[in-house]
Amino acid sequence: MNETLQQIKGRFQEAVAVEPGLDGDVVVLADPRSSRGALLEVIGALRDQGFAVLTDLVGVDYLQYPVRQPQRFAVVYILSDLKRRQRVRLKAYVGAQDPVLPSVTHIWKAASWLERECWDQFGIRFEGHPNLKRLLNHHEFVGHPLRKDYPIRSRQPLSENDSLVDELVLRLRQKGLVLPAIEAPLVSPGARVSDHGEEAAPGSPSFGARGGAASAAVIERISALPGVLAEPEFYRDLHTELMFLNIGPSHPATHGTLRALVALDGETIVAAVGEIGYLHRGFEKSTELQTYNGVIPYTDRLNYVSAMMNNFAYCKTIEKMLGIETTERTKAIRVVIAELSRIIDHLVCIGANLVDLGALTNYWYLFNVREKAYDIFDRLTGARLTNSYGRVGGVARDFYPGCGDDILRVLKEAEKAIADVEQLISHNRILLDRLTGISTVHAEEALSRGWTGPLLRASGVEYDVRKAFPYDGYEQYDFEIPTGTVGDTYDRFFIRFYEMAQSARIIRQALAKMPAGPIFLDIKTAALPPKDDTYNNIEGLMNHFKLIFEGVKVPAGELYDSYEAANGELGFFVVADGSGKPYRNRCRPPSLLAYAAFPEIIEGHMLADAIATLGGLNIIAGELDR
Amino acid sequence: MGLETLFGNSIVTTKIDSVLNWARKNSIMPMPFGTACCAIEFMGLVSSQYDVSRFGAEIVRFSPRQSDLLMVMGTISYKQAPILRRIYDQMPEPKWVLSMGVCACSGGFYDNYCTVQGIDDIIPVDVYVAGCPPRPEGLIEAILKLQGERIGKETVLGRPEPVVSLPVASRDREGGAQETVRH
Numbered sequence: 001m002n003e004t005l006q007q008i009k010g011r012f013q014e015a016v017a018v019e020p021g022l023d024g025d026v027v028v029l030a031d032p033r034s035s036r037g038a039l040l041e042v043i044g045a046l047r048d049q050g051f052a053v054l055t056d057l058v059g060v061d062y063l064q065y066p067v068r069q070p071q072r073f074a075v076v077y078i079l080s081d082l083k084r085r086q087r088v089r090l091k092a093y094v095g096a097q098d099p100v101l102p103s104v105t106h107i108w109k110a111a112s113w114l115e116r117e118c119w120d121q122f123g124i125r126f127e128g129h130p131n132l133k134r135l136l137n138h139h140e141f142v143g144h145p146l147r148k149d150y151p152i153r154s155r156q157p158l159s160e161n162d163s164l165v166d167e168l169v170l171r172l173r174q175k176g177l178v179l180p181a182i183e184a185p186l187v188s189p190g191a192r193v194s195d196h197g198e199e200a201a202p203g204s205p206s207f208g209a210r211g212g213a214a215s216a217a218v219i220e221r222i223s224a225l226p227g228v229l230a231e232p233e234f235y236r237d238l239h240t241e242l243m244f245l246n247i248g249p250s251h252p253a254t255h256g257t258l259r260a261l262v263a264l265d266g267e268t269i270v271a272a273v274g275e276i277g278y279l280h281r282g283f284e285k286s287t288e289l290q291t292y293n294g295v296i297p298y299t300d301r302l303n304y305v306s307a308m309m310n311n312f313a314y315c316k317t318i319e320k321m322l323g324i325e326t327t328e329r330t331k332a333i334r335v336v337i338a339e340l341s342r343i344i345d346h347l348v349c350i351g352a353n354l355v356d357l358g359a360l361t362n363y364w365y366l367f368n369v370r371e372k373a374y375d376i377f378d379r380l381t382g383a384r385l386t387n388s389y390g391r392v393g394g395v396a397r398d399f400y401p402g403c404g405d406d407i408l409r410v411l412k413e414a415e416k417a418i419a420d421v422e423q424l425i426s427h428n429r430i431l432l433d434r435l436t437g438i439s440t441v442h443a444e445e446a447l448s449r450g451w452t453g454p455l456l457r458a459s460g461v462e463y464d465v466r467k468a469f470p471y472d473g474y475e476q477y478d479f480e481i482p483t484g485t486v487g488d489t490y491d492r493f494f495i496r497f498y499e500m501a502q503s504a505r506i507i508r509q510a511l512a513k514m515p516a517g518p519i520f521l522d523i524k525t526a527a528l529p530p531k532d533d534t535y536n537n538i539e540g541l542m543n544h545f546k547l548i549f550e551g552v553k554v555p556a557g558e559l560y561d562s563y564e565a566a567n568g569e570l571g572f573f574v575v576a577d578g579s580g581k582p583y584r585n586r587c588r589p590p591s592l593l594a595y596a597a598f599p600e601i602i603e604g605h606m607l608a609d610a611i612a613t614l615g616g617l618n619i620i621a622g623e624l625d626r
Numbered sequence: 627m628g629l630e631t632l633f634g635n636s637i638v639t640t641k642i643d644s645v646l647n648w649a650r651k652n653s654i655m656p657m658p659f660g661t662a663c664c665a666i667e668f669m670g671l672v673s674s675q676y677d678v679s680r681f682g683a684e685i686v687r688f689s690p691r692q693s694d695l696l697m698v699m700g701t702i703s704y705k706q707a708p709i710l711r712r713i714y715d716q717m718p719e720p721k722w723v724l725s726m727g728v729c730a731c732s733g734g735f736y737d738n739y740c741t742v743q744g745i746d747d748i749i750p751v752d753v754y755v756a757g758c759p760p761r762p763e764g765l766i767e768a769i770l771k772l773q774g775e776r777i778g779k780e781t782v783l784g785r786p787e788p789v790v791s792l793p794v795a796s797r798d799r800e801g802g803a804q805e806t807v808r809h
Contacts, residue, residue: 137740138705145739152738158704249706250659250713252688257661257706278706279661281729282738297735304663348666367673374670385666385759622662625703 004049005088008042016042021089022321022559029092030070039092040102043077047107051079051088053447054104056560056588057114058573059122063148066577067556072096073124076573077104078560078588082447082461085468089560094124103128110450113596121146121284131170136277136625138162145285152285164261167273168244171599172263175271177242242270245607249278253356253611257621260599260610267607272599276592276625283626287585291551292318293392293528295585300386302587303623305348306341306566308381310623311390313563316471317572318392318552321559322526328515330394331472335510337380337389338472339503340407343414344370345566345618346496353493353615354425357434362421369414376406392552393527394520404511411504418500426494435490439601439613442487450593453568455617458495459487465564477506489609492616526552551580560588567591567618591617591624643781650694650720650780651773654683657693659713662700664727664759676762681769690716695772696749699759701729702742714749722752722776724768727759734758752776 005018005025015038017028027046029039056078062069071093080087094101103126104111115126116135123144126132134141138158143150243264248254257278263271283302287295299314300307312334319326326334351366374384379400381387389396425431441449446459456463464481466474482498484491521527524543533540554576562571568590575584594617602610630639660668671678678684687693690713702710714723725745728734731754733743745751753776755768 150739154739155743156704156739158708161705161708250688250709255660255665278703278709279701280703280705280740281662281701281736282740286736286738301663304666348669352669364674367669368675371670371673371675384670384761385663 004046007049008045011045012038012042022557023561024087024089026089026091026558029090031093031095040104042090043079043104043107046079046088046090050081050084051086053080053082054078054108054110054114054450055080055087055562055569056571056573056586057104057111057118058586058588059118059124059146060575060584061122061146061148065575065583069093073099073122075101075118075124076558076560078571078573082463082468087560089558098125099123100125100127102126103132105129108450109445109448110593110596113592114450117592120144123147130174131167133167134277136280138277145282152282152289162275164246164259164273164275165244168261168263168271171271171273172242175603177263177270247610249275253614255352255619255621257625258595258614258619260602262599262602262607262610264607269602269605269607269610272602272610274595274599276595279621279625281626283587284585288582290582291548291580292554292582293548293552295582296390297386297388299390299587300388301622302589302626303345303565303567303570303591303620304385305620306338306345307385308377308387308389309338309341309345309563309565310570311388312338312472313561313565313570314572315390315392316563317559317561317574318554319526320561321554321557321574321576322392322552324393324521324523324526326394326472327517327519327521328473329398329517330519332510332514333395333399333519334390334472335474335477336404336407336507336514337395339506339510340373340376340410342503342566343411343500344373346500347414347418349566349615349618350421350493350496353612353618354421354431356611356615357431359425359428359431362424365417365420369410369417372410372413376403376410379403379406391520391528393523397531398519399514404514407507408511411507414500415504418497422497432490434609434612435493435616436488437486438489438605438609439616440486440488441597441601446487449597451568451597452590452593453564453566454495454499455492455568455590455594457481458484458491460484465562465569469562471563474506477509479506489613489616493612553578553580554582562588565590567594567620567623570623587623587626589623589626591619591621595619595624646782647778647780651777652682653685654681654695654769654773654777655685655687655693656683656695656697656724657687657690657713657717658697658699659710660697660699661702661706662729664699664730667759667762668697668699668726668765671762671765676766678766678769681766681773683769690714691718693717694721696721696723697726698723698730698745698749698751699726701734701736702745702748703740704742705740707742707748710745711748720777720780722772723749724753724755724765724772725751726755726765726768727757729758731756 008027009016009018019026019028058076060074063072073094075092075094077090078087079090092101103115113135115129116133118124119132120134120137121144139162140158141156245262245264248259249257259275261273262269283298287298296311299310302310347366347370351363354362377387378384380403381389441459443459443461446456460483462481462483467481479502482495484495520530528547529540529543534544556576556578558575560571560573562569570590571588573586574582577583598614598617602613658668670676672684696714696717725731729736730745733741753768753772755764757764
């Protein structure tokens with residue numbers, strides 16, 4: 001027990017217990033309801049000790065867990081101290097009868113959607129949450145699917161999508177922009193919003209008293225918004241109306257799965273709310289039925305633009321639970337492939353964003369390089385996109401002869417294409433005007449929102465899992481963490497160019513000193529035997545058979561582990577019960593917390609710029625909705 | 627004999643169906659309903675290496691009202707299903723539907739509480755493409771198949787009545803009755 005936790009223990013006495021966990025100590029609140037408010041106090045104390053970032057908030061249902069737990073449910077708060085590079089887990093048990101915990105939304109903005117998800121999936125209520133709606137499942141859904149007594153195939157069709165108008169009105173009210181006179185027509189059931197494209201919703205509220213001129217108070221408030229013409233007189237005679245506009249989920253810039261409902265004053269967004277879950281495909285529930293290696297294909301489809309990074313992130317978590325470390329060669333292979341994946345992920349982000357902004361040429365340049373990288377993946381893994389290359393304790397197969405040279409050649413072509421694109425856009429006045437100073441997120445706000453990866457670094461925080469919690473031998477490579485200065489769309493967009501350059505540096509170093517040796521560990525209970533053994537002797541075959549059919553037996557325990565994926569900190573929180581299948585498999589998606597911020601950061605900006613902001617966030621729906 | 631003998635080389639006679647179908651199949655306007663991984667392979671299809679314009683299908687329309695081929699690319703959840711249905715209904719006739727990848731075709735390995743087990747529960751499908759995700763070559767094959775077997779055989783007289791309201795059904799893979807648990 002370290003000093004920090006000793007202080008916590010000393011202060012709260014028997015209300016908390018500090019238990020050793022697989023990855024450091026865990027602070028446990030066996031019954032947060034008996035000492036009401038203890039949870040918030042403990043969180044406050046931990047925060048004072050430097051654990052200032054809420055990395056993840058995870059629900060667990062222990063109904064079928066072999067070891068009896070104090071209560072049926074638990075909510076695990078994973079808190080990080082980015083300065084001292086430490087993490088602590090706070091576990092609060094919740095009873096099955098009326099499961100309720102105090103909300104932490106007033107402490108961290110990130111908690112808002114994380115608590116909504118926990119309510120949606122487990123039915124744990126958070127007292128004091130401003131808008132505890134379902135997040136991933138649709139609004140007609142009954143029950144909570146991640147509870148162990150919810151049958152996985154119990155399907156619930158939806159008849160009509162949520163209009164979101166109630167949420168937007170709530171948001172307008174929070175900002176003091178709704179007059180009582182206009183609320184009546186809004187709550188009528190006729191207020192339906194189009195699902196497709198940019199069509200005005202019927203029942204758009206009028207700003208003034210039913211079509212009259214805008215009231216002085218409202219004009220004043222609009223004028224105070226950034227980006228709004230600051231001349232109250234301008235609005236005096238104007239018949240000012242707010243228009244509700246639905247964007248997505250089927251919209252070219254929202255990539256089929258993101259949705260936002262915005263209230264527009266002219267072309268300026270006054271208030272916005274977002275909705276996700278259109279690609280929710282039950283990753284966490286489905287993987288509870290798979291063996292540990294069987295989960296890997298599901299992880300491919302989280303961030304499918306750089307699938308292999310997800311494989312490695314997941315395998316790393318399981319390896320840590322098993323207490324093993326892969327061979328030096330596997331580590332180097334993972335670094336090379338992961339950094340190449342990061343490059344091609346950023347290529348898609350930049351290319352797609354530029355298409356959304358009307359600069360199509362760049363997309364052809366960048367996607368050609370991606371195709372070249374696919375050729376390598378084809379030969380190495382047998383798939384272009386969803387590669388399933390990682391394995392617990394190794395990788396699926398070794399580099400083919402000449403793979404390193406192929407990668408270096410692609411790297412060169414990529415650098416050429418990136419340089420071409422940079423030349424095309426970096427001095428383009430239209431592009432710069434649309435990116436600079438838009439949707440600025442300062443460092444403190446970015447941390448509160450739980451942002452990680454390029455987004456956090458664009459806001460000027462030098463946090464990179466590769467440096468903070470090194471893995472796969474990243475500490476031996478020479479590379480820098482590029483950071484932004486302002487945290488606007490420009491920074492979030494251009495930081496990816498610098499990251500790609502650093503990734504190329506790492507790849508060259510790793511390939512130059514690629515160690516020889518086996519790719520799988522010689523640990524029969526964890527890593528698959530070499531293919532030679534599997535095909536040529538009975539022990540190898542049986543070993544393979546046992547590991548595939550029964551799964552790798554991971555000892556009972558809980559662990560959170562993180563990985564620097566292309567979009568930020570990709571974490572897995574796994575609860576093992578000693579069998580070959582994960583009891584609970586939580587994925588901490590960087591995109592979720594990025595998109596949670598989107599509706600708020602576009603407020604006060606032009607509608608067209610919101611599209612650029614969305615592109616800069618690089619939301620990948622598979623990872624967002626899981 | 628035919629009219630050709632009368633007018634020489636200045637006139638070609640044909641059937642109206644052939645002319646219409648020839649035009650339709652070489653100027654497909656796809657509406658990409660891309661939700662997941664498959665959409666990334668669609669990006670590959672429209673970029674330079676695979677260049678779908680060789681098959682006359684590169685003018686992508688994001689408005690269903692301007693398109694005639696609905697390409698459903700990716701997993702469709704129950705939350706997404708009403709929107710897919712609505713997009714389909716908004717497309718003018720004649721229209722065709724391409725189901726790309728195992729998720730759209732059958733739900734794939736997402737056999738769970740939130741995933742539609744095949745989009746043909748919601749909308750009629752003309753051509754299915756296997757794969758997870760299919761390679762762009764698979765999509766090209768599907769477009770060729772669609773051009774030959776579907777669009778090429780359309781007739782102005784025999785177009786079936788449009789299906790207006792297929793219910794959003796819940797199909798159980800074992801063929802059993804719909805199972806909905808209320809808590």
